[in-house]
Amino acid sequence: MSTEETLLNLDFDKPNTTTAPPDDGVVSLSSSSEEICLVPEVEFEGNLDSPGVNRESQPLLGGRGDFEVSFNYFPDDPQFSELVLQAETAIDNGIFPERIYQGSSGSYFVKNAGGKIIGVFKPKDEEPYGRLNPKWMKWMHKLCCPCCFGRSCLIPNQGYLSEAGASLVDSKIGLKVVPKTKVVKLVSETFNYLRIDRERSRLKRAITEQFPNLRFNRMGLPPKKGSFQLFVEGYKDADYWLRRFEQEPPPPHVMKKFQLQFERLVVLDYIIRNTDRGNDNWLIKYEAPPGPRADADLRDPSEWSGGWEVRIAAIDNGLAFPFKHPDSWRAYPYHWAWLPHAKLPFSDETKQLVLPLLSDMNFVQELCDELHLLFKQDKGFDKGLFERQMSVMRGQVLNLTQALKDGKSPVQLVQMPCVLVERSKGGSTSSRFFDSFQQRFQQKSPFFSWW
């Protein structure tokens, strides 16, 4: 690869990122579907004083021990914790997550006890390249033509972290386009399990029937780790509304609102280098106020206030955070770049929101540190690859800030040469409290590119 290297003067205080405290809020559980243990773990249920408890009605599946409860509890976000608890309660009561039939991975609509959809759960082991992916086409792709279908720039099978990472970036910058997403553990008989897990669950069920005083440590099926995203209501695939907007353009003030939302989507996708932003992977909600509007004078600002809502939700963020820029035969373009909205320069509103944050290298480092805490919980976490992911992200941030300062449009942004901002190994400074960074341009374009 042909590169051009420049030493950047990006020295700044270095927060301690190398050694994470052991107690970082991420609870490591021994109970996982990746373990194979043929003999169920049992222990004696000591409470003989409560013979009236009707064990028949107690869920065998749930088995939410203290570990699961603490794993799914987010002290800084009681509302989200409450939502996950609602999902767990529903599952305990037999209202199971339902597989989303479109899509290439095992994704599930999660419901509350009233049967209302409240979230979308994507288990790690049912991702497109996860070992329990229920959609066999992906398996065929992997087997027959790995170079064409995989994404060689992404760490495989960490889509759930990418989903949660996108949400982290979104809330850190205040974009508010990604429905909140965190890593949780859920168990449900509607998930795809190995036969051995189902056999073990049946065995436990049979033993419990025979010996009601026996209590299993890990009752039923093993919990699955995955991303849990809030379900947003009233939204449709972007494709649907984009077509409608072409035929019946909404009033100008609504289009302005839409443009601001659109720019936030661009900012998100560019920073995380999303490789899967088709127009089916973002949603639009558009609601006109009730009542006849045909005769409304839309030049009158009083007609603008309230009522009209247009919002974007950036879903399906599982194929982002590459550890290198795409340089093979596919470029994974951002499909929004073909829309007319991408030709307008970024607005002052977006610049004011984003520039002060992204031009502050301490802020960018904080973002990297928070992503580190999130990503390192994966069993396959690799510090070197994570550093490379952050080099790509810092490069994207650098381009984006430059584009915003220069008054560029999203189309011009995506045409900028790819850059990596790498942490220098043994930089010129001797102080352990400073890092220096090096910027490297990638000049080799993808073999198959739209530009």
Ligand SMILES: Nc1ncnc2c1ncn2[C@@H]1O[C@H](COP(=O)(O)OP(=O)(O)OP(=O)(O)O)[C@@H](O)[C@H]1O
């Ligand atoms: N947070 C959400 N709120 C509302 N609807 C959602 C949400 N997430 C997903 N959906 C709906 O579920 C559909 C499938 O979701 P998603 O694209 O994330 O799944 P997927 O299995 O990753 O699919 P694929 O891999 O084919 O893109 C979406 O097209 C959308 O209609």
Ligand SMILES: [Mg+2]
């Ligand atoms: Mg999708």
